[in-house]
Amino acid sequence: MLEVLNGFLLVYFFVLCTISALVPLLVKPIVACFSRPSHEERQLWDEIVMLKCQQKQISMKDEFAAYSKLQRRIIKLEAELKENSQARLSKSLAIKGTIHIVLQVVIGFVIIISVILFRREPLVALKGDLFPLTTFLKYPSETPNAISTHMWVIISNVSIRTLVKPMLS
DSSP: OEEESOHHHHHHHHHHHHHHHTHHHHHHHHHHHHOOOOHHHHHHHHHHHHHHHHHHHSOTTTOHHHHHHHHHHHHHHHHHHHHHHHHHHHHHHHHHHHHHHHHHHHHHHHHHHHHHHTTTOEEEEESSOOTTTHHHHHTTOOSTTEEEHHHHHHHHHHHHHHHHHHHHO
16 A cells, blocks of 8 residues: 655654654753752752751740741741742743754754755655545655655654644643
C-alpha cells in the first residue's frame, strides 16, 4: 500500500516537526538553569530560618520586646526575599519567552529551508489511486501518487501536535 522513496527525508522532517512541537517542554530545563535563587536570596532564607529558631526559644510573655524585635526583623527579611523572588520570576518569564521564540524561529527556518531545498523530492508513493487528492499531495513532485515534502511536513505537524497536545496542557 505504501512505498518509501526517501526514508532519510521522511525521518528528517518527522524529527524536525517533533522538536518543533516539543519546544515548550525543551524550554523549561533551559530556563531552570537561568532562574536559580541567587546567593543573596539563599543567605536571606538562611537568616530567616535562623531568626525563627531564635524566636522559638524566646518566651513571648516573658521577653516580649526581644520577641517583637525578632518578629519585625523576620517580617522585613521576608518582604525583601519576596521582592527578590518576584524580580527573579519576572526575569525568568522574560527568558522563557525569548528562548521559546528563538527556538521556534530557528526550527521553523530550518524546516522552511529544507522544504524549499527538497521540494521536488517525493517521500512516499502510495499504491492506490487517491484521485481527488493526487495532484494536491504530490505537488510539486512529478511522481504519481506520491506525497511531497510540503504535504509530509503539514501531515507530520498536525498529527504530532495533536498527539503531544495532552502532554503540554
